[in-house]
Amino acid sequence: MSEMDSTADCRIRVRAAALSDIPFIQDIARRTWADTYRGIVPEDAQAAVLDRAYSGESLTVSIGSGQAFLVAEVDSGDPRTGSSLAGYVDVDYDGRQANLHRLYVLPEYQRLGLGRRMLREAVAQVLDRLPPNTVLPLVAHVERDNPKARSFYRKVGFVENEEEIVIIGGISLPV
Numbered sequence: 001m002s003e004m005d006s007t008a009d010c011r012i013r014v015r016a017a018a019l020s021d022i023p024f025i026q027d028i029a030r031r032t033w034a035d036t037y038r039g040i041v042p043e044d045a046q047a048a049v050l051d052r053a054y055s056g057e058s059l060t061v062s063i064g065s066g067q068a069f070l071v072a073e074v075d076s077g078d079p080r081t082g083s084s085l086a087g088y089v090d091v092d093y094d095g096r097q098a099n100l101h102r103l104y105v106l107p108e109y110q111r112l113g114l115g116r117r118m119l120r121e122a123v124a125q126v127l128d129r130l131p132p133n134t135v136l137p138l139v140a141h142v143e144r145d146n147p148k149a150r151s152f153y154r155k156v157g158f159v160e161n162e163e164e165i166v167i168i169g170g171i172s173l174p175v
Helices: 019-036 043-053 056-064 114-128 147-155
Strands: 004-007 010-016 068-075 083-093 098-105 138-140 165-168 171-174
Touching: 010 114, 019 043, 019 056, 019 068, 019 083, 019 098, 068 114, 083 114, 098 114
Parallel strands: 098 138
Antiparallel strands: 004 010, 010 068, 068 083, 083 098, 165 171
16 A cells, blocks of 8 residues: 555655644645535535544544545655645445545645545455455445536446435535
8 A cells, every 4th residue: 555656746645644644634634625515515514524524533443433534645845845745545344345435635735646546455455354355345435517527427337326415514415
């Protein structure tokens, strides 16, 4: 999980999230949610979800639960700037299916293959814990009014099969 790849003049490492990454994951969440859900989820509803789902306590549980919670670390190669986190993914197995809970990449690092790579590595990590040759569905809920995310998920092999209403920050949204 510590393999380094080069993409767009920077080195990328996908690794397990650590508790020390929590402030950076929270920052990525705030930045990506503002960009992703602008015009879809009102800002106050975004803030409510971010406060709850991205609290230090909530992220500590997710990172420590044994699910595949990975981060993408980008190193520009410049020792003055060092490395920084550019995205994260959170996938678990509930006994019958894999569930993609979170997959976000900072806007400036989107379209570089980070999301695809993190998703692939998270799914591989989940499958590594199961008997060989296990086949299971991977489920993600994506807002109907989020065409960029829907396009990404179709490109990585997801199929839209049903729509339901979920409550996000007190707002009903079709996913």
